[in-house]
Amino acid sequence: GCGERMGVPTPKQFCLVLERPLISYALQALESVHWIEDVVVAVTRENTEAMEAIIQRYQHKRVSLVESGVTRHRSIFNGLRALAEDGPDTKLSKPEVVIIHDAVRPFVEEDVLLKVVIAAKEHGAAGAIRPLVSTVISPSADGCLDHSLERARYKASEMPQAFLFDVIYKAYQQCSDYDLDFGTECLQLALQYCQTKAKLVEGSPDLWKVTYKRDLYAAEAVIKERISQQICIVKDVKEDGEHVGLLEEMLKNEFKHADVTSKALGPAAGDLPRVTLERCCSFVCVNVMNSDFHETQKLLKLLEDSHLSIFYPLVVISVHFLAYNSVSFGEKMEDLRQIRELAKEVKKRNILLYGLLICYPQEELKLQQRVGQGAAIIAALIKERNPSLAGQLLVA
Amino acid sequence: GCGERMGVPTPKQFCLVLERPLISYALQALESVHWIEDVVVAVTRENTEAMEAIIQRYQHKRVSLVESGVTRHRSIFNGLRALAEDGPDTKLSKPEVVIIHDAVRPFVEEDVLLKVVIAAKEHGAAGAIRPLVSTVISPSADGCLDHSLERARYKASEMPQAFLFDVIYKAYQQCSDYDLDFGTECLQLALQYCQTKAKLVEGSPDLWKVTYKRDLYAAEAVIKERISQQICIVKDVKEDGEHVGLLEEMLKNEFKHADVTSKALGPAAGDLPRVTLERCCSFVCVNVMNSDFHETQKLLKLLEDSHLSIFYPLVVISVHFLAYNSVSFGEKMEDLRQIRELAKEVKKRNILLYGLLICYPQEELKLQQRVGQGAAIIAALIKERNPSLAGQLLVA
Numbered sequence: 001g002c003g004e005r006m007g008v009p010t011p012k013q014f015c016l017v018l019e020r021p022l023i024s025y026a027l028q029a030l031e032s033v034h035w036i037e038d039v040v041v042a043v044t045r046e047n048t049e050a051m052e053a054i055i056q057r058y059q060h061k062r063v064s065l066v067e068s069g070v071t072r073h074r075s076i077f078n079g080l081r082a083l084a085e086d087g088p089d090t091k092l093s094k095p096e097v098v099i100i101h102d103a104v105r106p107f108v109e110e111d112v113l114l115k116v117v118i119a120a121k122e123h124g125a126a127g128a129i130r131p132l133v134s135t136v137i138s139p140s141a142d143g144c145l146d147h148s149l150e151r152a153r154y155k156a157s158e159m160p161q162a163f164l165f166d167v168i169y170k171a172y173q174q175c176s177d178y179d180l181d182f183g184t185e186c187l188q189l190a191l192q193y194c195q196t197k198a199k200l201v202e203g204s205p206d207l208w209k210v211t212y213k214r215d216l217y218a219a220e221a222v223i224k225e226r227i228s229q230q231i232c233i234v235k236d237v238k239e240d241g242e243h244v245g246l247l248e249e250m251l252k253n254e255f256k257h258a259d260v261t262s263k264a265l266g267p268a269a270g271d272l273p274r275v276t277l278e279r280c281c282s283f284v285c286v287n288v289m290n291s292d293f294h295e296t297q298k299l300l301k302l303l304e305d306s307h308l309s310i311f312y313p314l315v316v317i318s319v320h321f322l323a324y325n326s327v328s329f330g331e332k333m334e335d336l337r338q339i340r341e342l343a344k345e346v347k348k349r350n351i352l353l354y355g356l357l358i359c360y361p362q363e364e365l366k367l368q369q370r371v372g373q374g375a376a377i378i379a380a381l382i383k384e385r386n387p388s389l390a391g392q393l394l395v396a
Numbered sequence: 397g398c399g400e401r402m403g404v405p406t407p408k409q410f411c412l413v414l415e416r417p418l419i420s421y422a423l424q425a426l427e428s429v430h431w432i433e434d435v436v437v438a439v440t441r442e443n444t445e446a447m448e449a450i451i452q453r454y455q456h457k458r459v460s461l462v463e464s465g466v467t468r469h470r471s472i473f474n475g476l477r478a479l480a481e482d483g484p485d486t487k488l489s490k491p492e493v494v495i496i497h498d499a500v501r502p503f504v505e506e507d508v509l510l511k512v513v514i515a516a517k518e519h520g521a522a523g524a525i526r527p528l529v530s531t532v533i534s535p536s537a538d539g540c541l542d543h544s545l546e547r548a549r550y551k552a553s554e555m556p557q558a559f560l561f562d563v564i565y566k567a568y569q570q571c572s573d574y575d576l577d578f579g580t581e582c583l584q585l586a587l588q589y590c591q592t593k594a595k596l597v598e599g600s601p602d603l604w605k606v607t608y609k610r611d612l613y614a615a616e617a618v619i620k621e622r623i624s625q626q627i628c629i630v631k632d633v634k635e636d637g638e639h640v641g642l643l644e645e646m647l648k649n650e651f652k653h654a655d656v657t658s659k660a661l662g663p664a665a666g667d668l669p670r671v672t673l674e675r676c677c678s679f680v681c682v683n684v685m686n687s688d689f690h691e692t693q694k695l696l697k698l699l700e701d702s703h704l705s706i707f708y709p710l711v712v713i714s715v716h717f718l719a720y721n722s723v724s725f726g727e728k729m730e731d732l733r734q735i736r737e738l739a740k741e742v743k744k745r746n747i748l749l750y751g752l753l754i755c756y757p758q759e760e761l762k763l764q765q766r767v768g769q770g771a772a773i774i775a776a777l778i779k780e781r782n783p784s785l786a787g788q789l790l791v792a
């Protein structure tokens with residue numbers, strides 16, 4: 001089993017990305033790994049309430065809080081103590097291996113966690129590394145270059161790191177106050193105080209530490225990209241004309257690297273598969289025959305049961321068609337206007353509902369163009385996930 | 397005067413950010429500094445044509461191309477040679493100071509360029525530095541930790557760097573093939589071969605090197621933020637009712653850190669100030685009385701003369717109002733539908749035109765809410781600058 005703790009809480013880890021605090025993404029990543037038994041978060045006294053609210057709101061499991069110290073190392077030491085002391089008042093017990101991670105590295109995956117844990121079991125300590133992006137130099141006291149390091153011979157030490165609990169706990173118990181106040185590297189403590197040479201494991205670029213404002217932008221874009229990897233087209237069993245087929249084809253073209261599937265919905269076809277509700281954040285609901293939102297509402301009802309909307313804003317696009325020889329554009333827009341109220345309602349459950357009207361032209365040739373434009377609009381809505389545009393009725 | 401060259405061309409510098417190659421942003425930043433005389437770009441033979449097309453399309457000035465070498469240092473050496481050899485066939489002449497910069501650092505500003513140049517004049521060499529984000533470690537041959545460096549004692553060496561031309565040229569002439577093939581640090585060459593200790597200058601975080609895909613996301617977000625810093629509300633001189641005033645107030649609320657100004661347009665008021673056309677990328681055109689686009693077209697005509705649309709997609713939002721007691725929603729939507737064709741036309745000139753209809757409710761109380769919603773939609777459109785949604789008519 002593995003305990004787990006977070007770095008020093010800074011405002012950064014409470015920054016909202018897609019309206020959710022950054023730390024919640026890291027917790028989600030850790031709790032999705034079934035063999036991690038406990039997660040210990042070091043948090044300042046003034047942030048404890050905020051942290052508890054986050055745990056409750058996003059239903060995080062297996063998380064215990066300890067008070068953070070004034071430095072990173074002191075916070076980690078507090079986390080280790082909580083795991084070491086098996087008092088009757090705590091549900092924590094001493095693990096064989098402990099992982100150390102930062103709250104501001106939201107994209108840690110099971111793969112690299114497993115690698116550092118296995119390496120820690122063999123070597124006593126292990127940590128993720130990355131190639132250096134910039135050359136590292138040593139300044140002299142007068143602010144001039146003293147010497148530069150050969151870039152290829154050094155690495156950036158990243159997170160996660162893993163340790164045999166006894167190794168890292170002993171290191172923290174034995175290290176000096178100077179280490180605790182000015183040190184930055186846990187692997188170094190294990191080396192210095194336990195003669196444990198950490199195994200270095202190549203990590204992915206996604207392990208980077210969210211440090212600057214631009215990193216928050218990057219994190220948001222990465223998350224948006226990830227939750228747009230799976231698109232589910234929902235249609236009534238009765239509808240399967242060329243309209244839906246063409247749109248599906250065009251959507252596959254827009255989302256070349258995503259998984260676009262289509263599901264029939266209805267009494268005969270049953271509900272959406274459980275796996276779709278557990279993984280898919282982007283839905284396109286196609287309505288050919290009617291101007292109402294019955295189909296869309298059926299889908300929205302199903303999504304109520306999806307826990308995914310706790311974590312991410314789900315997108316639902318209700319697609320309608322207008323043939324050149326049917327009612328006028330103005331009338332159709334009036335008919336569909338109720339989407340506004342519907343969108344307002346489901347926004348409370350973190351679902352972003354948009355409408356799309358595809359106007360069929362008289363000429364067959366322009367049909368492809370129109371549907372292609374519709375697919376481009378759908379792609380834009382899914383990729384951007386803009387809450388201010390929810391309830392809008394777009395036209396292709 | 398300062399010559400200037402770019403690092404080794406990699407695909408990254410040709411990556412599109414807001415549909416413009418990354419390198420064009422760096423060139424734009426450099427040519428906006430009037431005291432930089434020449435910019436020398438090292439480019440591979442196979443990328444020369446692409447580079448020439450970029451220079452022409454974005455009207456870059458003072459740029460010369462040299463063939464890049466197989467390594468970064470060899471490319472820089474080629475750039476320096478072009479500046480050194482004053483043949484009759486070249487418009488380049490030897491500068492006193494040369495700046496070395498990377499094409500993948502688009503946000504370099506005059507401030508830091510000036511600092512490194514002044515420091516180079518005094519010390520012979522100077523370079524921008526940043527604090528290390530991660531601890532740097534040295535691996536042993538078996539992939540384990542050998543030792544870690546004390547983070548506070550080291551810095552990341554970034555760009556730009558500046559040198560007395562004679563210093564850095566001599567360094568490149570004297571250094572070994574090993575240096576040219578495996579070295580990464582120009583400051584180190586100046587130190588080793590000319591005993592010149594470079595002055596280190598603290599740079600801003602925006603100097604970072606666009607390396608990973610997430611950096612492209614971050615760069616795009618930074619650029620979008622920058623070009624949304626100035627919002628110009630355009631209205632007819634005849635219109636200045638409470639409608640416009642309320643919207644203006646709400647927009648200022650949405651763009652707390654941006655400069656929101658309003659200009660009257662018309663025969664009496666004259667055109668937009670030159671400074672607005674030279675700096676503003678975001679326009680809100682307010683139409684209270686009419687359902688047409690005369691006002692908007694007047695603005696679009698003025699923007700034709702703006703060179704800014706060569707560099708950035710301009711956003712124009714044509715705002716209309718619908719009173720509860722006037723024509724129906726459907727009719728109004730029909731009336732405004734021509735925006736579609738207009739948007740298609742101006743998109744060719746890199747202008748993204750959107751429509752916004754604000755429906756006035758019967759109750760005064762809800763008015764604020766509606767206009768506030770309109771302002772939120774305007775903010776979303778300006779911040780996202782999504783080309784797929786151009787021509788859409790949104791409703792608040």
Ligand SMILES: [Mg+2]
Pocket residue numbers: 081082083084085086087090091092093094
């Ligand atoms: Mg315990």
Ligand SMILES: [Mg+2]
Pocket residue numbers: 477478479480481482483486487488489490
């Ligand atoms: Mg010359």
